[in-house]
Amino acid sequence: MTQPTHGGNVYKAAYEQQIPVDRILDFSASINPLGPPAVMRHAIRSAIKQIVHYPDPDCRQLRQALAQRCGVDPSMILVGNGSTELIHLLPRALGIKSALIVGPTFEEYARALQDAGSTVRYVYARREERFRPPVTEVLRALSTKRPRFDAVFVCNPNNPTGQMITRSVMCEIAEVIERRQSWLIVDEAFIDYCQNQSVVSLLSAHPRIVMLRSLTKFYAMPGLRVGYLLGASKVVDQMKERQPPWSVNSLAQAVCCAVLRDRAYEIKSRVFMANERSRFMKELRSLPGVRVYSSVANFVLIELPDRSSAGLVADQLAAEGLLVRDCSTLPGLSARMIRVAVRTVKENRRLTGALGAYVANAAP
Numbered sequence: 001m002t003q004p005t006h007g008g009n010v011y012k013a014a015y016e017q018q019i020p021v022d023r024i025l026d027f028s029a030s031i032n033p034l035g036p037p038a039v040m041r042h043a044i045r046s047a048i049k050q051i052v053h054y055p056d057p058d059c060r061q062l063r064q065a066l067a068q069r070c071g072v073d074p075s076m077i078l079v080g081n082g083s084t085e086l087i088h089l090l091p092r093a094l095g096i097k098s099a100l101i102v103g104p105t106f107e108e109y110a111r112a113l114q115d116a117g118s119t120v121r122y123v124y125a126r127r128e129e130r131f132r133p134p135v136t137e138v139l140r141a142l143s144t145k146r147p148r149f150d151a152v153f154v155c156n157p158n159n160p161t162g163q164m165i166t167r168s169v170m171c172e173i174a175e176v177i178e179r180r181q182s183w184l185i186v187d188e189a190f191i192d193y194c195q196n197q198s199v200v201s202l203l204s205a206h207p208r209i210v211m212l213r214s215l216t217k218f219y220a221m222p223g224l225r226v227g228y229l230l231g232a233s234k235v236v237d238q239m240k241e242r243q244p245p246w247s248v249n250s251l252a253q254a255v256c257c258a259v260l261r262d263r264a265y266e267i268k269s270r271v272f273m274a275n276e277r278s279r280f281m282k283e284l285r286s287l288p289g290v291r292v293y294s295s296v297a298n299f300v301l302i303e304l305p306d307r308s309s310a311g312l313v314a315d316q317l318a319a320e321g322l323l324v325r326d327c328s329t330l331p332g333l334s335a336r337m338i339r340v341a342v343r344t345v346k347e348n349r350r351l352t353g354a355l356g357a358y359v360a361n362a363a364p
């Protein structure tokens, strides 16, 4: 399997630029700019003594906390070493031989499917429609006899377009899925910024929905690696059988239990993001020739002016210690697209300044 280019590789950037990692400003991974909740440090300190034991392979306390939060039974939750681990378990655990992916989107679904020998097809949101989710096309693809899809993968809100399928539309898709006896995989890695649209409440009526969630982005701890899956208990059991033992370490389990109790952090993060995203987008839109797509998440997709190259811009910004996600290699996007995370006001201003200088120099 070839390694895809994801955002967030600050180590590679630091090595290439010959600067320390902490001099890199990473806009390429979409991580909560407020940093992890303060309770994280305390949780790590008190969990250190558990390191002499293997971690709880069943993540009992954490599953209990997540179950309470999501309003489901703990038997409907499987915790993983980041949601990436769970994405890779899915195709074999559910016997997915052919899948439909709603693109352009996170590349790991296709990678996991191809690794399991599954056939992958896409329906794409289109630039001309400002990347509106291609719901009609999805429903049409699902209603044809051939090819028949064992599963549909939807990222909601979608990375990198920042667009969202509403819960009522998702319900429509779920009904078709039920009739076809397929699976609807909904990745809610970025749902914390638009919670009331989660499909979690559909789980009890739709046992063929499987949801993925990540704790690494909203709680700003991608280095700790925790994600979880929500689905029917039978699905969870099937997945668990394939998961390596102890894949979620003790510190990660303890930290997640602690941060989930910090409701003030959640509110502060949501309020900050709503305000700063709109300020940042306005600032970016003022750059000549730059198109900024609307987003409900903590990142924005940007189309650079005509004749720009996303790869070149990403390289130039990297030379200034600013990492952005070059989206030109993502199926369904153009050579002029980059994705940037919404960070703090000061950091965002720095990026707008650097991008503005590039745009001004590149103007004919």
Ligand SMILES: Cc1ncc(COP(=O)(O)O)c(C=O)c1O
Pocket (backbone or CB within 6 Å): 081, 082, 083, 084, 085, 106, 155, 159, 187, 189, 213, 214, 215, 216, 217, 222, 225, 226, 227
């Ligand atoms: C849409 C989406 N899903 C899942 C993941 C994986 O997250 P993690 O493995 O850190 O939980 C990512 C990471 O960027 C993502 O963008």
